[in-house]
Amino acid sequence: MTFALEVQNLVKCFGRVRAVDDLSFSVARGSIFGLLGPNGAGKSTTLKILTTLSRPTGGSASVLGFDVVKKPLEVRRRIASVIQETAVDLLLSVRDNLLTFARFHQLERATAERRAAEMIERFRLADEAGRKVQDLSGGFRRRVQVAKTFMVETPVLFLDEFSTGMDPLLKREVMTMLREEARRGRTIVLTTQILSEAEELCEDILIVDHGRQVARGDLSTLKLLSQGVYEVSMTFDSMPAGIESELQNLPTLRARIENNTLDLAFKSPEGHVLELVSSLARNRRVLRLEMNGATLEDVFLELTETAPAAGRRKEAAE
Ligand SMILES: Nc1ncnc2c1ncn2[C@@H]1O[C@H](COP(=O)(O)OP(=O)(O)OP(=O)(O)O)[C@@H](O)[C@H]1O
Numbered sequence: 542m543t544f545a546l547e548v549q550n551l552v553k554c555f556g557r558v559r560a561v562d563d564l565s566f567s568v569a570r571g572s573i574f575g576l577l578g579p580n581g582a583g584k585s586t587t588l589k590i591l592t593t594l595s596r597p598t599g600g601s602a603s604v605l606g607f608d609v610v611k612k613p614l615e616v617r618r619r620i621a622s623v624i625q626e627t628a629v630d631l632l633l634s635v636r637d638n639l640l641t642f643a644r645f646h647q648l649e650r651a652t653a654e655r656r657a658a659e660m661i662e663r664f665r666l667a668d669e670a671g672r673k674v675q676d677l678s679g680g681f682r683r684r685v686q687v688a689k690t691f692m693v694e695t696p697v698l699f700l701d702e703f704s705t706g707m708d709p710l711l712k713r714e715v716m717t718m719l720r721e722e723a724r725r726g727r728t729i730v731l732t733t734q735i736l737s738e739a740e741e742l743c744e745d746i747l748i749v750d751h752g753r754q755v756a757r758g759d760l761s762t763l764k765l766l767s768q769g770v771y772e773v774s775m776t777f778d779s780m781p782a783g784i785e786s787e788l789q790n791l792p793t794l795r796a797r798i799e800n801n802t803l804d805l806a807f808k809s810p811e812g813h814v815l816e817l818v819s820s821l822a823r824n825r826r827v828l829r830l831e832m833n834g835a836t837l838e839d840v841f842l843e844l845t846e847t848a849p850a851a852g853r854r855k856e857a858a859e
């Protein structure tokens with residue numbers, strides 16, 4: 542079996558709200574999969590179904606071949622998760638949270654103790670180790686949840702906005718740890734609102750809105766869906782005379798000259814942009830050249846209804 546996760550026509554209704562509305566996707570083993578979408582898109586609901594915390598209204602989902610409804614215990618044995626609403630046992634201490642989780646996954650006592658000490662150090666929880674989780678700040682609670690997932694070697698990991706409230710340094714470390722885990726063959730399914738995070742981590746991305754798929758693919762595929770806007774910044778040894786008139790003949794969306802730097806935005810197929818840039822550079826001394834294509838954020842805004850541009854398009858259509 543090559544897939545860690547298989548989801549088919551999944552539906553979840555809350556009264557009249559279709560939180561998940563006919564989603565189908567599969568996730569390859571050992572990959573980092575990102576589920577993205579605006580608030581209320583159905584990301585957490587999907588993860589709750591996949592982690593057996595919630596029952597689907599329709600369709601099916603399986604983790605490593607085990608149906609989440611028919612074989613919940615088999616699923617739970619193979620996963621570790623960080624879900625938005627804290628599932629940590631609030632009344633237990635940080636250390637006991639880690640140990641209890643390890644026990645559920647049948648780690649030997651000695652191994653569990655050793656790993657717990659390791660995670661307490663890695664997640665800088667030494668001063669909190671003996672405190673009840675309910676007495677900790679949000680950021681520290683999140684650390685405990687994430688630390689738990691690294692206690693065990695379950696083949697699949699679910700993380701719902703793992704970095705919420707985490708300081709930037711720790712977040713960096715966790716991202717490195719996640720990449721390591723994926724290299725070792727663990728499958729990681731995560732949601733995030735921070736698109737640069739997904740851009741850095743995920744090789745496979747599903748964008749949802751109103752419970753439905755709006756786009757699916759790897760980063761480069763998704764970026765192709767975007768408008769094809771390229772930003773170019775060129776610094777010359779001195780600004781070439783007559784450049785303004787030259788620019789007037791180019792399909793620029795925006796052009797700005799500041800000292801010796803020319804900032805341009807083009808909307809054009811990539812090959813064409815390269816031609817334009819080289820024509821501007823020809824017979825001139827360029828000290829610095831920077832080109833940026835669309836970011837995942839551009840794609841996201843364009844495809845989901847959070848985009849002001851999409852709103853405008855809709856109005857225009859009415
Ligand atoms: N227990 C519930 N009862 C009723 N409605 C719910 C429940 N859980 C979720 N919903 C609704 O389902 C929809 C999807 O919610 P969900 O939490 O899955 O979104 P999300 O993509 O995780 O959003 P966010 O980015 O804000 O975390 C929303 O309209 C939400 O109000």
Ligand SMILES: [Mg+2]
Pocket residue numbers: 584585586625701
């Ligand atoms: Mg959510």
